[in-house]
Amino acid sequence: MDCLFCKIIAGEIPSAKVWEDEYCYAFKDIAPQAPVHVLIVPKEHISGVDCITVKNSTVVAHIFSVIPWIAAELGIRDGGYRVVSNVGENGCQSVRHLHFHILGGEKLSDRMA
Ligand code: 5GP
Ligand code: ZN
Numbered sequence: 724m725d726c727l728f729c730k731i732i733a734g735e736i737p738s739a740k741v742w743e744d745e746y747c748y749a750f751k752d753i754a755p756q757a758p759v760h761v762l763i764v765p766k767e768h769i770s771g772v773d774c775i776t777v778k779n780s781t782v783v784a785h786i787f788s789v790i791p792w793i794a795a796e797l798g799i800r801d802g803g804y805r806v807v808s809n810v811g812e813n814g815c816q817s818v819r820h821l822h823f824h825i826l827g828g829e830k831l832s833d834r835m836a
Contacts, residue, residue, distance in 0.1 A: 724768060726768060726818075726819070726820050727818050727820070728762075728764050728818055728820035728822060729768055729820060731748070731750065731764075732748045732764065732766050738750035738751070739751040741761055741793060741796065741797065742763070742789065742792070742793050742796070744789070745766075746765060746766055746767075746782050746785050746786075747763055747764060747765050747766060747782065747785060747786050747789060748763070748764055748766060749761050749762065749763040749764070749789075749793055749825075750762060752824070756824075756826060757826040757827060757828055757829060757831060758827070758828030758829050759797050759798075759799050759804070759825070759826065759827045759828035760824065760825070760826050761793060761797065761824075761825040762822045762823070762824060762825070763786055763789065763790065763793065763822065763823050763825060764820055764821060764822045764823075765779075765782040765783070765786060765821055766782075767779065767782060768820055769782075769820070769821040770819045770820065770821065771808070771810050771811065771816055771819060771820075771821050772808050772810045772821065773810050773811060774821070775821070783821075786823060790806060790823070790825060793825060794825065794827070797825075797827070797828075798828075799825075799827035799828055802827065802828075803827065804825060804826060804827030804828075805824070805825075805826045805827065805831050806823050806824065806825055806826075807823065807824040807826065808821070808822065808823050808824070809824075
């Protein structure tokens with residue numbers, strides 16, 4: 724499958740890793756929208772939030788259990804941060820591999836994106 728994030732997970736495209744375990748991989752966004760901007764993705768290819776099912780949602784729960792640890796590691800846990808996932812055309816999702824943006828390090832806009 725020709726998927727950018729599958730290639731990053733496989734190490735075929737370099738990335739700045741901040742977390743890896745059996746189920747997920749987190750790395751710095753190439754075009755940061757905040758002082759801290761990390762993407763966390765499941766290793767299994769799921770195209771987006773719109774493709775989460777009862778069957779594959781365990782990895783999503785896992786990702787959300789890891790996010791606070793990553794936030795702590797990045798020094799943004801106490802100040803707070805934002806977790807965002809864009810979905811499909813209207814959501815402006817540009818990479819069709821499920822990913823959650825972790826944004827922080829400053830007071831973010833009070834708009835949702
Ligand atoms: P989306 O627009 O789908 O919500 O988010 C995709 C994100 O992937 C964007 O924030 C974009 O900057 C990031 N991105 C795109 N290509 C690369 C890449 O090759 N490496 C990294 N680290 N991030 C990327
Ligand atoms: Zn993929």
